[in-house]
């Protein structure tokens with residue numbers, strides 16, 4: 785099977801994003817636990833696991849295409865001094881993800897690579913849900929203040 789190198793590039797870029805997201809959510813979960821906010825800590829931990837599952841799906845696709853997964857350098861986790869800072873940093877991360885998957889889907893479509901389109905569209909839908917979820921969490925917090 786000849787594999788389009790630019791599709792592999794998108795899959796690798798997506799993998800780097802997902803590993804960064806795992807690092808960020810897991811680190812924030814630890815910080816929230818240190819703050820004594822156990823509900824937020826477990827919510828963030830669940831997010832980390834969802835992002836890990838995205839990484840796993842991308843790895844499977846790369847391996848099927850004959851490539852060893854290799855995420856690039858991960859940016860430092862953005863922690864924030866307050867919960868609001870944290871959620872704002874997470875929203876930036878998720879909006880970046882939506883942009884990345886939008887472009888990746890468009891490329892895979894041009895290549896008529898149906899399996900990559902299905903995978904990338906599936907993850908895109910979940911990233912859109914993450915943005916909505918964060919907006920919900922932020923709204924909930926401001927309504928309680």
Ligand SMILES: [Fe+2]
Nearest residue numbers: 802805835838
């Ligand atoms: Fe993700």
Ligand SMILES: [Fe+2]
Nearest residue numbers: 878881911914
């Ligand atoms: Fe996400």
